[in-house]
Amino acid sequence: MKRYLLILSIIIAVASKTYAQTGNITEPEAITSAFQKNNIGKVVFEADTIPLDRLKQTDLVTGYEAKPANNLYMRLLLGNSLTNYQHSLQPSLNVEQLNQGNFQFTFYVDGKQAYQENLHKGANLPATKNTKTTIFVPLISNRGEDSWGRSLWGRFMARGGEDALTTGTHQLKIEVRPYVSIPDLKVGELIAQGGIRFTVPAIDPKDAELQPIKAGSGWQVSKEGFDTRKIMEMNALIAGNRFKQITSIVVIKNGKLLIEEYFNGSARDSLHNPRSVGKTFASTMMGIALHDGYIKSVNQTLKEFYHLKKYGNYSPQKENVTLKSLLTMSSVFDADDNKSDSPGNEENMYPTDDWVKFTLDLKTDSNKAAGKQWNYFTAGVVVLGDILNKSVPKRLDKYSAEKLFKPLGISNYRWQYTPQNVPNTAGGLQMRSLDYAKFGQLYKNGGSWNGKQVIPQSWVKESFTRHLTLPKDVVGEGFYGYLFWNKTYTVNNKAYETYYCSGNGGNKIFVFTDQPLVVIITAEAYNTPYAHPQVDKMMQDYILPAVLK
Template identity: 30%
Template sequence: MREGGKVLRRLGLAAVVALAASAAAAQTHQFSTDQRNLACGSPTSLNDGWPTATPESVGLDGPRLCGIAARLAATNANVHAVVIVRRGKLVFEQYFNGPDELWGTARGPFEFDATTKHDMRSVSKSVTSLLVGIAIDRELIKSVDDPILKFFPDYSALKTAGWDNITLRHLLTMTSGMQWDQNRPWADLQNDERQLSMDADPFRYVLSKPIVAPPDTVWNYNSGGTDLLGNVIERVSGKSLEAFAGEALFAPLGISDWEWMKYRNEHISSAAGLRLRPRDAAKIGQLVLNKGAWGGREIVSAKWVEQSVTPRFQAIGYFGGLFYYGQQWWMGRTLSGDKDVKWIAAQGLGGQRIFIIPELDLVMVTTSGLYGSPRQGSAALDILANFIVPYIRDNAR
């Protein structure tokens, strides 16, 4: 028995050692699993108003989403963030390092995470449109059919033929007929957007441009019109654009860490200067998806959102191809297998995207550093077509 007791004690010790080793392995496995889950997009809790969930709980394919990183690396997409929201819940966010620009100045490689602000560039235009809508909701502006010169009496001496017929709506839809060319290289002095950023009085610069086509007949991408809209908001509200945006839009959305950059001439860039955290940009998308509401509160009227995202003109997108334009918002569609889904988007130079897909109750945001590249934005469309749309499982609740 004594010898048997020794054997039992030895077996017991071995069992304890084995159990401890098994527990350690399990803990290591759990740690590795947690790390993998974190690495492939588990949302970080920042107490910023976003409820979080797993992709599977909202009908998305988590393992498939985990393949996004490899695809981006293989294609040298220089994407800095991918954020996905479904059914009002943040279910995926992943950040990547890479070179970037801060308001036109190269920097990097840079480390991005959930708390890093990013240039949103012309996504700013869509946000400015929301602010115009709020100003109309508050009756600071009567309607989009108000003539633009009504708001600029101090520039009346500049008036040339055709300007009397230009309304806020024409600026919102980019169909004013104004002579404007910002498709030239940035270094080209004939690039109107460059001149807008450098002129001592950018509003005078825009208002002095000739009208060369009847309004509502030709769509032409135009940051100058958006800058006029931003200044209209300042004039009717008696506040700077930053102050009005902070009080009327960002604070109700729980967005506290943001910037709106200025040109070299110290005038705010309504058309391109906004910097946001990607998960805060997703709140803008969710606001539009919710038809102007956030957390049960109306921030901008459903009527304005509907007007803004109604296709009005055919337009050429940043990523090529023909799409539709509303009031500073883009519309298009993604074909994936037998699925054809329509989307609404805010687009910014370099690959900044907010995609809103109402029929899938989904918002996706990407940020990227492909400024000047013809590939900008292609990664976002690839993610939609090959990692999200085909793998929707709507029976998951």
Template identity: 35%
Template sequence: MYRLVITACALLAVATPVSAQTPWRTGSPESQGASAERLAAMDAAVRAGTFQKITSVLIARHGRLVHETYFDEGGAEARRNTRSATKTVTAMLVGAAIGEGDIASIDAPVMPFIASHGPFDNPDPRKAAITVEDLLTMSSLLECDDDNQFSRGNEERMYLIEDWVKFAFDLPIRGFPAWIPKPADQPYGRAFSYCTAGSTTLGAVVQSATGEPLDAFARRALFAPMGIEGEEWQISPKGLPQGGGGLGLRSRDLLTLGQLLLNRGQWEGRQVIPEDYAVAMTTPQASVDPQRGDYGYLIWLPTYTVNGQPHAAWAMAGTGGNKVVIVPDLDAVVVVTTENYNVRNPHGLADTLIAEHALASINTR
């Protein structure tokens, strides 16, 4: 059974009071340069199953919520499992900790913050040189690669261990055979390797630096200032909130986080994370590969082709095609949540929905 479409004109008809949601100014699609007709066609395509199991689509343009549709029983109040989109939230928390002076800078070594999890296996002086920025850019020298089932640091192996931070820093230093360029020979001087254990460790760094449980710090420094509430964290066996994935947030909360980045760290006139850090988050810091492009601070930097024109974007992304896509030159944020966990090419499905429907509804003239 599908939920009723929630548009700017129908927001007051929603069973859940607007006051219980993250506060958003609303507007009709036409008032913000979007086509209501094309958005209606998008919703029809979702209901027809063209994109498998999509659970919500939200669009903001010029800082106003112009489209909000739910396709499942959970509706507006459901906490969506953001999967790896959580990693971008962890990057925001690093910025908040830097803003409060708890972490000196992105160049701060990680090891002093996690020493209580040691001693670590495979001692190597290069581990002591791993910085916060190395983990933010997925480019530490730890042998950790979620895309390689043979990697010692593969995410699935982490969940078999009680202490996830110790798992990360017990890993050996990775090698660079002749067919893999060394960091110095790669763009930005970094060798990207997707590593959930590194993002998990960053959560522990923030917790140690601030002296607050990660979830408590997140609520005080990031979520509460933006009206986000009821977040649901996954917790490790040692009690660490998982900064690498699984955070449960409402779709509007995700839209708010996307708008925060579009606003250079500001929400409703308040600087939630430092502006220079927010800019650095969305600036290319590492190169992934020719297909996926560049990477910022725990955020993807794809290009979407919309109506034949390329548009640089920033994307929080999680398994199943869950996405928060920010397109600066369109002044737009798109949220797509899904349950496409066991279907073919879920990210491709979500990207097609975003490019050919959500963004294509926007008048760029």
């Protein structure tokens, strides 16, 4: 009998050990914090970044007021790592396969589901998924952190949150579940949840009032009427942080200043950083240099400007890259800024000490047909700037000052420069909103300003040509010209086409083809998912309905 009991105890011990080994597929971090032990399975909220080992119950916030100065952080307190939760959901998958999934977030406002998202697999590193039992991210922050939490919040707000979180006090609840995507989508049980009182304050009527156009703008002020109620509604949404980090709006109609509004500490003389809006100035200067004979043709190739065999990954394909393909972002370089793993992604360029060399060292992609496939390629625009800088007299900055900015009466601006001290045509050309408006109106005028042809009219026409169709999976509907984007807004069932410059943060210069309108929007919503969609909403629902006849 004793022998039987001994054998039975050994079997139980081995079975228990085996179960312990198979219950988890990875080793999670130890849960040592008393705070975490007391709050496992909760989503908690904080107003600041406090390390877990110093976090106390009194540090948690139960209410949040939606004001620009207030931050909101979310912490998931889990009993195991995400990968182990996924393993129990789909035990046949290995760790790498489980890492193809992530968390599912469900947002409720006042008890009703407002948004649900299966977080992209890349939102957490594999090491985080495999080991971490606490996840801490910002949801709302004025500190500019690059975080999937802020992006998640932005998508929630854009796809249901804005409509649900109206003025007043609401109960916001977040539920978290694991999901796997192999072989099919499968969502697990609830692993964390939590709620917070969320207050959207009423807008001070003064913040919605139209800002009077002061003297000294350099523009003739328009006497045309517009729907002031619509603009005031938009101003209220900006003041209430529903449209976020907007700094200015300028509307030119029939060549006259109709609307001039500034927000969030910006003013008439503020220099804005519109990021990739500055790319379009490279196109402008290319057109001027072409007219002046410093550039022969947009069909000139890279081999006419560089000894390409001195650079890495030489190929005959590279020699035949044309200026036109760089202007239309359709060259054969292995580069795509919209793909984080692309060799030619701009984020790989910035840390290098020679951006042109970085670009010309790139491989070519044999699957790309020259001039046919659009891929956003910032580094290619840097090369255009370098070609201009070496081709025009007295460098690009002095040439542009004489040929573009002086005729437009623009003196207050600031270039950024590459490591080789060449004007950075990738973006970041800082100017006043009213001066961006001059640039837009110059194109609206067919390239002329005060009776002088600053840009060849033929170049404006070529720039405002739909050279390529944009991929819908990346940017939605639209077309691309010479470093100009093209899209069509629909208001009251009528289409309004515009060519426009666009930059990170929601910065835009709109030039409408069938209406006497130029619209400038500057913003600082850099690297947020709502930056461009909120500008579209502003244009679609407020600005265009207000100023169109």
